[in-house]
Amino acid sequence: NMSKVKLAVVFYSMSGTNYQLAKWAEEGSREAGADVKVLKVQELAPQSVIEGNEVWRSTVESTKDVPVATSDDIEWADAIIFSVPTRFGNMPSQMKQFLDTQGGLWAGGKTVNKVVSGMTSAQNPHGGQEATLLSLYTSMMHWGAIIASPGYTDPVLFGAGGNPYGTSVTVDQDGKMLEDVEAAVKHQARRTVEVAKWVKKGNQ
Amino acid sequence: NMSKVKLAVVFYSMSGTNYQLAKWAEEGSREAGADVKVLKVQELAPQSVIEGNEVWRSTVESTKDVPVATSDDIEWADAIIFSVPTRFGNMPSQMKQFLDTQGGLWAGGKTVNKVVSGMTSAQNPHGGQEATLLSLYTSMMHWGAIIASPGYTDPVLFGAGGNPYGTSVTVDQDGKMLEDVEAAVKHQARRTVEVAKWVKKGNQ
Amino acid sequence: NMSKVKLAVVFYSMSGTNYQLAKWAEEGSREAGADVKVLKVQELAPQSVIEGNEVWRSTVESTKDVPVATSDDIEWADAIIFSVPTRFGNMPSQMKQFLDTQGGLWAGGKTVNKVVSGMTSAQNPHGGQEATLLSLYTSMMHWGAIIASPGYTDPVLFGAGGNPYGTSVTVDQDGKMLEDVEAAVKHQARRTVEVAKWVKKGNQ
Amino acid sequence: NMSKVKLAVVFYSMSGTNYQLAKWAEEGSREAGADVKVLKVQELAPQSVIEGNEVWRSTVESTKDVPVATSDDIEWADAIIFSVPTRFGNMPSQMKQFLDTQGGLWAGGKTVNKVVSGMTSAQNPHGGQEATLLSLYTSMMHWGAIIASPGYTDPVLFGAGGNPYGTSVTVDQDGKMLEDVEAAVKHQARRTVEVAKWVKKGNQ
Numbered sequence: 001n002m003s004k005v006k007l008a009v010v011f012y013s014m015s016g017t018n019y020q021l022a023k024w025a026e027e028g029s030r031e032a033g034a035d036v037k038v039l040k041v042q043e044l045a046p047q048s049v050i051e052g053n054e055v056w057r058s059t060v061e062s063t064k065d066v067p068v069a070t071s072d073d074i075e076w077a078d079a080i081i082f083s084v085p086t087r088f089g090n091m092p093s094q095m096k097q098f099l100d101t102q103g104g105l106w107a108g109g110k111t112v113n114k115v116v117s118g119m120t121s122a123q124n125p126h127g128g129q130e131a132t133l134l135s136l137y138t139s140m141m142h143w144g145a146i147i148a149s150p151g152y153t154d155p156v157l158f159g160a161g162g163n164p165y166g167t168s169v170t171v172d173q174d175g176k177m178l179e180d181v182e183a184a185v186k187h188q189a190r191r192t193v194e195v196a197k198w199v200k201k202g203n204q
Numbered sequence: 205n206m207s208k209v210k211l212a213v214v215f216y217s218m219s220g221t222n223y224q225l226a227k228w229a230e231e232g233s234r235e236a237g238a239d240v241k242v243l244k245v246q247e248l249a250p251q252s253v254i255e256g257n258e259v260w261r262s263t264v265e266s267t268k269d270v271p272v273a274t275s276d277d278i279e280w281a282d283a284i285i286f287s288v289p290t291r292f293g294n295m296p297s298q299m300k301q302f303l304d305t306q307g308g309l310w311a312g313g314k315t316v317n318k319v320v321s322g323m324t325s326a327q328n329p330h331g332g333q334e335a336t337l338l339s340l341y342t343s344m345m346h347w348g349a350i351i352a353s354p355g356y357t358d359p360v361l362f363g364a365g366g367n368p369y370g371t372s373v374t375v376d377q378d379g380k381m382l383e384d385v386e387a388a389v390k391h392q393a394r395r396t397v398e399v400a401k402w403v404k405k406g407n408q
Numbered sequence: 409n410m411s412k413v414k415l416a417v418v419f420y421s422m423s424g425t426n427y428q429l430a431k432w433a434e435e436g437s438r439e440a441g442a443d444v445k446v447l448k449v450q451e452l453a454p455q456s457v458i459e460g461n462e463v464w465r466s467t468v469e470s471t472k473d474v475p476v477a478t479s480d481d482i483e484w485a486d487a488i489i490f491s492v493p494t495r496f497g498n499m500p501s502q503m504k505q506f507l508d509t510q511g512g513l514w515a516g517g518k519t520v521n522k523v524v525s526g527m528t529s530a531q532n533p534h535g536g537q538e539a540t541l542l543s544l545y546t547s548m549m550h551w552g553a554i555i556a557s558p559g560y561t562d563p564v565l566f567g568a569g570g571n572p573y574g575t576s577v578t579v580d581q582d583g584k585m586l587e588d589v590e591a592a593v594k595h596q597a598r599r600t601v602e603v604a605k606w607v608k609k610g611n612q
Numbered sequence: 613n614m615s616k617v618k619l620a621v622v623f624y625s626m627s628g629t630n631y632q633l634a635k636w637a638e639e640g641s642r643e644a645g646a647d648v649k650v651l652k653v654q655e656l657a658p659q660s661v662i663e664g665n666e667v668w669r670s671t672v673e674s675t676k677d678v679p680v681a682t683s684d685d686i687e688w689a690d691a692i693i694f695s696v697p698t699r700f701g702n703m704p705s706q707m708k709q710f711l712d713t714q715g716g717l718w719a720g721g722k723t724v725n726k727v728v729s730g731m732t733s734a735q736n737p738h739g740g741q742e743a744t745l746l747s748l749y750t751s752m753m754h755w756g757a758i759i760a761s762p763g764y765t766d767p768v769l770f771g772a773g774g775n776p777y778g779t780s781v782t783v784d785q786d787g788k789m790l791e792d793v794e795a796a797v798k799h800q801a802r803r804t805v806e807v808a809k810w811v812k813k814g815n816q
Contacts, residue, residue, distance in 0.1 A: 044656065044709055087708070087712045088711055088718075088751035088755065089334075089368070089747075089750040089751055089753070090747055090750060090751055091702075092708070092712060093705045093706075093708035093709035093711075094705075096699070096703075096708045097709075100704060100705050106700075109561075112559060112561055123366070124365060124366025124367070125365040126334055126368075126369075126372055127366045127754075128334070128750075129330050130293075130330055130332070130334035131334050131335070131750050135701075135702055135747045137549075137555075138701040138702060138747070139700035139701050139702055141545075141555075141557045141559055141572045142559060142560070142739075142740070143559060143700070144558070144560060144561045144572070146555065146556050146603060147555040147556075148554050148555075149549045149555075151520060151550060151552025152514075153520055161328060161330045162329065162330055163330030163331070164293070164330075164331065164552070165330075165335075165549050168330055194610075195521075198606050198609070198610025198611060199603070199606050199607075201606070201609070201610055202602075202607075248452065248501075248505055291508045292508070292546075292547035293546040294499075294546060295498075296504070296508060297501045297502075297505035297508050298501075300495070300498065300500070300501035300504045301452060301501035301505075303495070303496055303501075304495045304501050310496075310764075315763075316763060332546075332550070335546050338746075339497075339498055339543045341759075342496075342498060342536075342746060342777075343495075343496035343498055345749075345759075345761045346496040346536070346764070346776045347763060348763025348764060350758060350760050350807060351749070351759040351761075352758050354756070355724060355755060355756025355757070356718075356754070357721075357724055368756070369753050398814075399725075399811070401814060402810050402811050402813070403807070403811075405813070405814055406806075406810025406811075406814060407810060497742075531774070532770065532774025533773040533775075534737075534741050534742055535774045535776065537738050538701075538740070538741070538743050539742050539743070539746060539777075542743060542746075570735070570736025570737065570738055571736070572701070573738075576738055
């Protein structure tokens with residue numbers, strides 16, 4: 001009796017975009033039969049800075065009931081979808097801190113064979129939408145993870161900009177997504193779950 | 205008496221896009237006072253394959269008088285702008301072969317302090333437009349080159365998609381460029397020449 | 409009745425090192441129950457250049473009965489292990505040409521879900537041993553491949569330099585490998601086959 | 613009357629290695645005639661965690677008089693040398709946070725034309741010594757920085773492992789550096805200052 005694939009969607013969101021991507025990934029994953037947790041990473045910015053930025057404050061408010069990701073969540077998960085905005089072509093420090101603090105889990109071999117993929121957003125079409133995901137995967141190779149990026153596995157991906165490394169979206173200065181990536185996110189989520197099913201079943 | 209900056213624009217083009225980018229880079233560089241050579245790299249595909257593809261054949265025809273880049277050209281140059289389409293998120297083998305065969309020049313220390321930047325094209329907005337340039341720069345670090353990518357040094361770059369690693373353009377299936385990147389290319393060319401001027405003057 | 413995992417080891421070798429890595433990968437893969445093909449990619453250098461280099465000529469001679477990899481081999485394979493020396497922090501043009509010419513296979517969706525890993529060599533410990541593998545995986549994401557790099561999945565990897573992206577080895581000017589990586593290669597091969605088994609079985 | 617090159621060495625160090633690299637870079641830079649500031653980035657780990665780790669606590673103690681880097685320091689600097697241990701093939705969150713919080717400086721165009729290079733350390737020879745530096749440079753391209761990595765510009769670099777992206781060192785479990793990289797660090801520092809001199813002079 002095969003248990004469901006356990007999938008953690010781990011995101012950092014300042015403007016709400018990556019929280020939305022995470023929720024779409026949750027929907028797609030559930031439809032594919034996964035047991036899903038949506039989790040945020042710990043904020044590093046001081047409260048005063050957040051208070052001074054209306055959009056950021058609003059995102060913190062709307063995600064206040066989302067649990068903070070822990071090592072236990074990573075250990076629990078068969079698969080992980082990461083979602084982060086770019087910061088100078090690399091993940092934000094908030095997500096990097098989350099990864100960095102999994103050293104104990106890593107040393108115990110508990111990060112091996114997680115099936116992973118990533119999503120991202122940027123203000124410019126070529127402002128790190130590829131580089132951010134590639135640097136995430138570099139870290140995932142250290143974890144011994146199995147990388148199942150979307151590639152060009154479905155025509156829906158072309159409409160979302162054809163990012164083979166993971167779904168990415170351009171966000172304007174008002175925080176509005178400029179492409180409709182919902183279907184691409186859901187495809188990516190289903191693919192991540194599917195590969196995780198194979199790995200989980202084979203691994204038993 | 206300071207001589208002009210010598211700039212080589214080295215491109216590979218199958219559909220004509222990167223030849224056009226190269227010509228815009230040539231214009232921008234000349235305006236910035238450089239002595240410019242536009243150079244193609246050696247084709248690797250068999251003539252029969254080229255003949256069977258109308259666009260490709262036409263590009264080969266239109267570039268038939270463009271000289272093939274040599275080690276002497278690289279040695280001559282103070283600065284180099286590379287222009288290549290992406291092939292699976294990396295430069296085409298034709299350009300890679302050109303780089304690979306500069307081993308003698310490299311061993312003699314003749315690739316050091318060249319000021320470089322790159323340009324690229326892809327069929328998808330996120331289909332390697334960042335990754336291709338980043339992998340080019342990795343090789344350039346082996347050469348001891350000085351990398352002067354455009355970053356966000358001019359507002360014109362935002363209109364071209366805001367690729368800080370170099371100008372990139374999306375090309376549809378008919379070979380038409382989907383963004384107007386001419387001004388961004390010319391800015392990049394001027395910047396490359398400007399940095400090369402500083403290096404050349406300082407180095408004397 | 410589950411058929412064996414079909415694994416292609418595709419290498420380029422000038423000094424013999426990557427041919428040796430390929431043969432160790434073949435051994436490890438067979439022990440793991442795979443049906444294995446060892447394949448070289450087409451040489452691009454002129455015969456006259458090869459003739460002038462004793463080591464190179466000797467490698468060409470010793471690999472003369474190794475079949476040249478084709479699209480049919482990639483289509484056949486459930487898993488692929490690539491092995492290449494670095495050339496300026498990226499794969500050699502010979503291997504890049506092989507990848508580039510799989511465009512037809514790629515367009516037909518025939519590169520999807522191949523389980524892949526890579527191996528490399530360099531003259532310097534940090535002379536591209538990481539970068540070369542990372543750029544290979546970038547291309548593999550375009551293929552929709554599933555990346556199963558070794559990570560730190562076995563203690564034997566530490567003795568080989570602890571490259572989580574794939575086994576790599578330093579080669580001195582006489583072509584001698586400076587680290588003993590045979591066991592690491594075999595572990596990597598077994599891991600690649602194991603993940604491919606899961607994917608193949610799940611995919612049926 | 614040309615003012616001296618102003619160079620900031622910005623490091624994060626937990627075990628003391630990158631503090632040592634920073635001090636060697638300081639020496640090399642001063643010898644090359646630069647005005648140098650050695651600066652640490654803000655720690656993110658809780659005091660209780662640091663207290664529980666003798667080496668870490670000792671590093672915090674020995675660097676307690678080192679000033680914390682600020683945006684003013686980056687604005688002041690003509691050149692920057694970064695030094696960080698790897699964390700899963702990427703810079704630690706502490707350094708990433710420092711970069712992330714320079715958004716204001718970046719938006720004001722104040723990061724443009726800084727001449728930069730990076731240094732790193734890892735427990736494994738191939739455990740991120742290349743990847744960490746490459747991801748740093750990706751961010752630096754967003755800043756519009758000019759990248760002057762060491763390449764193979766001096767024979768001393770071969771003795772330090774021949775990392776063309778920047779000096780890197782392997783550190784054993786007792787925190788001991790396994791290669792003698794002092795001379796390579798000093799060469800890198802001199803080169804960074806030299807290129808910065810050219811840029812500063814040309815830019816005036």
